[in-house]
Structures are given as C-alpha cells and as structure tokens.
Amino acid sequence: MEKGKISYAGIGAAVAGVIGILGIYATWWETDTASYNGTADTSGVLALAMSIGLFAFGAAYVVMSDPQIRRALGALATLCAAILTLSCVWGVTQADSVAPGASVATGLIVSALGGVLGIAAGFLVMRDNQAADTAPADDAAATV
Numbered sequence: 001m002e003k004g005k006i007s008y009a010g011i012g013a014a015v016a017g018v019i020g021i022l023g024i025y026a027t028w029w030e031t032d033t034a035s036y037n038g039t040a041d042t043s044g045v046l047a048l049a050m051s052i053g054l055f056a057f058g059a060a061y062v063v064m065s066d067p068q069i070r071r072a073l074g075a076l077a078t079l080c081a082a083i084l085t086l087s088c089v090w091g092v093t094q095a096d097s098v099a100p101g102a103s104v105a106t107g108l109i110v111s112a113l114g115g116v117l118g119i120a121a122g123f124l125v126m127r128d129n130q131a132a133d134t135a136p137a138d139d140a141a142a143t144v
Helices: 008-025 042-063 067-093 106-134 139-143
Strands: 027-030 035-037
Touching: 008 042, 008 067, 008 106, 027 106, 042 067, 042 106, 067 106
Parallel strands: none
Antiparallel strands: 027 035
16 A cells, blocks of 8 residues: 555445444334344344444455555454345345244345445445556665
C-alpha cells in the first residue's frame, strides 16, 4: 500500500459489515402480532458473526501495510461476505421455523445487501492485490 493512499476495498468491506449488523438487529421476520430480529434463529446468529468478521477484516485491511497480510485479510473478508449472503438466503427459508406464518421483513434484505456489497468489495480486493503484484519494486527497499 502506498503511503497516504486509502484502500477503498477495505472501507467497502467494513461498511458492508456495518450494514449487515444493522440489518440483523432490524426485523428479519414478522407476523401479525410480533416481529423478530435476526438473532432469533441460528441463521441470524451466523450472519451476525460473519458481519462482525467482515467489518473487522475490512478495517484491518485498511490499516495493515504488509502485502501478504492484506492478501489474507482480503480473502477472509470476502469469505465472511459470502457466508453472510448465504446465511441470509438460509434465513429466508427459516421464516416458518421462527414463527408459523412469519414473513420476511426488511432487515433480512438489508443484511443480504451487506453481504452482496462485501462480495463486491472482495472483487476490489482482488484488483488491488493484482495491482500490487504487477507494481514495480520500491527502489529504496531494494538497496537496503
């Protein structure tokens, strides 16, 4: 990472994690008499864990400067985003197990949006890694 240059891929992953967390604590399922947030089922708990991981790995990707560590953090953020998206799909199928007659609410869609944005940030991470691989070596580092 060049000095003074902000990593938009890491920022995108961190923001996607925050969006996922906000969606989880919003209403995932609702009935005529009650509403349930994402932590009412195992799929939502998994989504919460992946959202926190996506945020943490995305933020760490911005802060770290070592290319090998950034590559690993980017891969972990992308993995968390993919699992977040899959857990949201799982949450859609779990509506009847949470409460009979429950329907999907807005929070589940917001969490899924966070997962999809995290996957898009993963593509930016791959682009950054490819650019770092093809960049010429720093002359000052070569002479030390």
